[in-house]
Amino acid sequence: MEPRLADHQQDRLSQRNLLRPGLPEVGRVLIHPTAIIHPDAQIDARVTIGAYTVIDGGVRIGPGCWIGPHVHLTGQTTLGADNRFHAGCVIGEAPQDLKYKGDPTQLTIGYGNVFREHVTVHRSNTGSEDTTIGSNNFFMAHSHVGHNAKIGNHAIFANGALLGGHVEVGDRAFISGNCLVHQFVRVGMLALMQGGSAVSKDLPPYTVARGDNTICGLNVVGLRRAGFTSEQRLELKRLYHVLFRRTGSLKAALEAVTAEFRNEWSRVLIDFVAAAKRGVCADRRISESAEVV
Numbered sequence: 001m002e003p004r005l006a007d008h009q010q011d012r013l014s015q016r017n018l019l020r021p022g023l024p025e026v027g028r029v030l031i032h033p034t035a036i037i038h039p040d041a042q043i044d045a046r047v048t049i050g051a052y053t054v055i056d057g058g059v060r061i062g063p064g065c066w067i068g069p070h071v072h073l074t075g076q077t078t079l080g081a082d083n084r085f086h087a088g089c090v091i092g093e094a095p096q097d098l099k100y101k102g103d104p105t106q107l108t109i110g111y112g113n114v115f116r117e118h119v120t121v122h123r124s125n126t127g128s129e130d131t132t133i134g135s136n137n138f139f140m141a142h143s144h145v146g147h148n149a150k151i152g153n154h155a156i157f158a159n160g161a162l163l164g165g166h167v168e169v170g171d172r173a174f175i176s177g178n179c180l181v182h183q184f185v186r187v188g189m190l191a192l193m194q195g196g197s198a199v200s201k202d203l204p205p206y207t208v209a210r211g212d213n214t215i216c217g218l219n220v221v222g223l224r225r226a227g228f229t230s231e232q233r234l235e236l237k238r239l240y241h242v243l244f245r246r247t248g249s250l251k252a253a254l255e256a257v258t259a260e261f262r263n264e265w266s267r268v269l270i271d272f273v274a275a276a277k278r279g280v281c282a283d284r285r286i287s288e289s290a291e292v293v
Contacts, residue, residue, distance in 0.1 A: 075123040080111035088118040095125040095147030110135035117141040124148045192219040201279045214284040244283040
């Protein structure tokens, strides 16, 4: 049976502005008696808070969130609606950055995300920039999001996926188990990292990472699931070959494809590669050829 506050406890919470006035019975907050909640925390309607959870004063929780047992929400953390946090999550802790001096910094999370057991998400290292997570993402057990990261929507992070500080992850990316993403790296939309892969260079949209800083083709399954037609996938395949299985320089390849490929989905890939500051992951065939030479 779910824990429920007694009427006098609900009245006391209402007086602390944790509930909207005049909520119906179904909209009330359910808080386990062992949970510890700071009086300044702001908790919206239809929120469930499990046993031994700790919520600090700078936290704002949107409607419909489910917070399981032994969860710690801290820092200047803002949660949108209908997020779920399973046992042991630590959300909004201080950044693991030696330059950080304890200033109040922010973490902003959208709606409909799932954080499974022992996920950790760190707030930013400066007040001028948030760590941000979009909506409808799925973070599996023991995954980690570093400070100042920017996560899009509908991305999946399998068990043990680790993102360094300032990492950017595009919509519908899939980071498999025990993958490592170096700080400041960008992972493009619909990119996929195979299990145990590591990238310290930018991973282009639509591509599949295998091993260390290498790609092995397009994420065809992801493209199909995202609604790309066979004609669109074929065009991206042609673009991939020109950019990543080239014989000349990347700069020359970019100049060639800019004139030839003008549609929206191709521009996403071209513009991403052109904007790379850390370099981009190379096709494994080109990489292996370079090693042989």
